[in-house]
Amino acid sequence: MPDPILALKAGLAALGAAAILLLLGGALWRRPRPGLSSAVAALAVGAGLVLGWRVFGLWPHWPPHEDLDRFVCLLMPTAILIELIAAIPRLPRWLLRLSVAVGAGPGPDSPGWQLREKIAIFAGLALALAGNWAALNTLARRTSDQAVSYLLILCCAATAIVLMMSGYATGGPLGLPLAGALAGILLTSLVLPRRLNVTGAIGVGIVGLFGLIVIGYYFNELTAAHSLALFFAPLLGWLPELPGVRRINPRIRAVASVLLVTLPLMFVASRAWEEFKAKAAPSGSPDEITADDYK
Amino acid sequence: MRKGSFVTAAIVLLSAFASTARADDYTIDAMHGGVTFRVSHLDLSNVYGRFNTVSGSFTIDGANSSFNMAIKADSVDTGNKGRDDHLRGGDFFNAKQFSQITFKSTAVKPVEGGLEVTGDFTMHGVTKPITFTLKGGKVAEMKGKRTGYSTELVLKRSTWGMDKFTQMIGDDVQVAISIEGVSK
16 A cells, blocks of 8 residues: 555645646636636646646656556546647537547457447446536536536545555555645635636546556456446436425535445445455465354 | 579478477476576565466577467465465555466577577566576476476566555565476
């Protein structure tokens, strides 16, 4: 497991870098256009990621050699670039985002699949990512970008921890700077006097969350149940927005939304911790006599 | 002219016959032999491990000898499930992506007591040339003609892109290989 102090430093560095970049952007514009603030938010997440990963001492191989290299060098820069382009008015932004979703599956040297199987897996994963992305963007419009950013921060941090405990000690920490950078966006957008559109940061966050889970599931030991729970947990934030529940006080709904997302994440993290402890225990002979044999 | 052609053809035929008669093809007997390794932990102790699934074949024919070997990366076994899962994952072998470790010889030179073998060693998706000396070559009979070779070599794992945790777990890995082949 990585040094927790270093993990905290990396998260804080990402938070600081993203916050400063968004603050600078906020200071420059008096009446921010939604597209512009969204693009700067996406760039700010990118700056946070670079600094956070650097603090962690994570640096990929170039040209990309394995899943982690592809995540750092290809997937995340592409997600940021697409969010920058999507900020230009009258562009088919969801078509652009769908192209990221299609390319975000496991790498070209994925474990021994037939072509038909590969197409089905990539299509299924692309649909899952695009569906989750669209649902969270709609939720952000109904509530606020800040509320959805908060849910994503929880999921990215939980994914990083669960991925580390599932045995990927150098891949898991990639999620902490992602959570840190999103936290920088959230805090800055709360501080700035005008409510900013940060859908670009949400887009980069959801692609990052998806990429980490794909790495964990397809190339490491992240279980299917944990992967699904971590990826779809932010959608539980939709429950307080369903018809009938919407009449309840918005503050109560906001707290309910956070709790609904946090509880399954805590459950997954505790299960991963139990599994980690069991695996890390020294192996003994299966015939070894234990105290339980005398009960 | 015709006499010359006949002599040339005879020489070619004879040398081809002699060559096939000398070459011995063997299949690696996974039951006897193995690939083991040791690597330092914090520069304090050594952790020992092995690969449980090794296969391949070789041909012994002097300088025309050749060796092919394949190891399943996920068969790594250090006697601790948690550590083995970690070794199979992205921090080390990334065995789901790079399932095979292979060696294919490109040149063999007979030396005293064995063979100096040069070839392409692929691990973690990276191929680099290595050279080592195989000692052995005695022949025995047990359910067919058998021969065997052994070697020990040091591999710097970062050369093959396996460069995580090199402060904690040694970059230099001492590898011991012993193979026994059964004549095909």
